[in-house]
Amino acid sequence: MKLFFKPGACSLSPHIVMLETGLDFTLVRVDTAAGITEQQEDYRRINPKGKVPALQFDDGTVLTEGVAIVQYLADLKPDRQLLAPTGTLARYQTLEWLSFISSELHKGFSPLFSDAAPDDYKAVLRQQLEEKFTWIDGELKDKQWLSGLHFSAADAYLFTVMRWAKLLKLNIASLSALEGWFQRVAARPSVIEALEAEGLN
Ligand SMILES: N[C@@H](CCC(=O)N[C@@H](CS)C(=O)NCC(=O)O)C(=O)O
Structure with a gap:
């Protein structure tokens, strides 16, 4: 999974939850003003809303909205009681x-x-x-x-x-x-x- 973030933005919340789960993930920094990721991808092709956070799965599917992402992550590791x-x-x-x-x-x-x-x-x-x-x-x-x-x-x-x-x-x-x-x-x-x-x- 890739978690798209901007330093200190609301994406910090799923970032913390991700670390609490102990799951493997890659953190990808986004310049939301320019609309590009640190790998120079067009971020709107990943999240057409242009906002962070976004969670991308290995098959390319993307989940957006912080509240949905943290619920998804928490449910992957119920033993962590998030x-x-x-x-x-x-x-x-x-x-x-x-x-x-x-x-x-x-x-x-x-x-x-x-x-x-x-x-x-x-x-x-x-x-x-x-x-x-x-x-x-x-x-x-x-x-x-x-x-x-x-x-x-x-x-x-x-x-x-x-x-x-x-x-x-x-x-x-x-x-x-x-x-x-x-x-x-x-x-x-x-x-x-x-x-x-x-x-x-
Ligand atoms: N409804 C979205 C809102 C996301 C949102 O507002 N993200 C802000 C950071 S906190 C953002 O990406 N801002 C960059 C911009 O507007 O250019 C969610 O809760 O995930």
């Missing part, structure tokens, strides 16, 4: 987190990285994101991980977007449960390895 088994409430609670992170956080960040978005709109987004992180801080008060006892695919995704919150200096430093959780995730070997491979450490 996602609970089908039919259990725990599974849907992790999916609840993945959905929240994707729709309520991830896409709230995207305009903050754009020069085209007006400053007053960015200020509103920043405040909304800070309120959502404050709510997550409350959820993490008595938990090690988002889904309770086990590190899950949702932790990898939240870690990825919380890195952006730190880079953009959102006002979240006082959220102690959230910060403690962030440090726990950051200490995982998979996360250290992923950041290193993406040139972020």
